[in-house]
Amino acid sequence: MKKTNAARILDRAKIEYEIIDYDVDPIELGAERVAEKTGQHIQFIYKTLVLTGDKTGTTIACIPGASELDLKAFAILSGNKKCAMLPMKDILEITGYIRGGCSPLGMKKDFPLFIDESAFKLDHILISAGLRGKQLKVKPQDIQKVTNAKTGNLSTPKSSLA
Secondary structure (H helix, E strand, C coil): CCCCHHHHHHHHCCCCCEEEECCCCCCCCCHHHHHHHHCCCHHHEEEEEEEEECCCEEEEEEEECCEEECHHHHHHHHCCCCEEECCHHHHHHHHCCCCCCCCCCCCCCCCCEEEEHHHHHCCCEEEECCCCCEEEEECHHHHHHHHCCEEECCEEECCCCC
8 A cells, every 4th residue: 555645744753543545436525425435423534624824825724524614713823814715726736635635744835734622632533644535543632743733723513504
């Protein structure tokens, strides 16, 4: 099995992890589908979002799969007045990853990473391994250790559509 950049980073840091492979549906790349395909509860799935801040430039948020990013809270925590999602067309060029395979580890540059504080209440989370169809099962504290990530309350539960 070929290792991803994210897995190699964890190997170098001597961090334990598990790679979980799953069948990818290129039309449905959302966290709910990842939970279903990996057999994990949605609370353990964390998605990687790439944003741009008016003061800091590119920043990364790692939030629960069943949540939405609180842009105001994220802007404050990241030292910005405003933040916006990076346009989808720019993700590959900026990060080196594609949608549905964007890991918070191993991007082209070491961008500031912010992990939702809810992750630290869990014994492990799943994050993208850097390829569609591969997730890393890892302790959130270990991700923080290798990235110097900051934590905070970054998300709100997804609003239900009536």
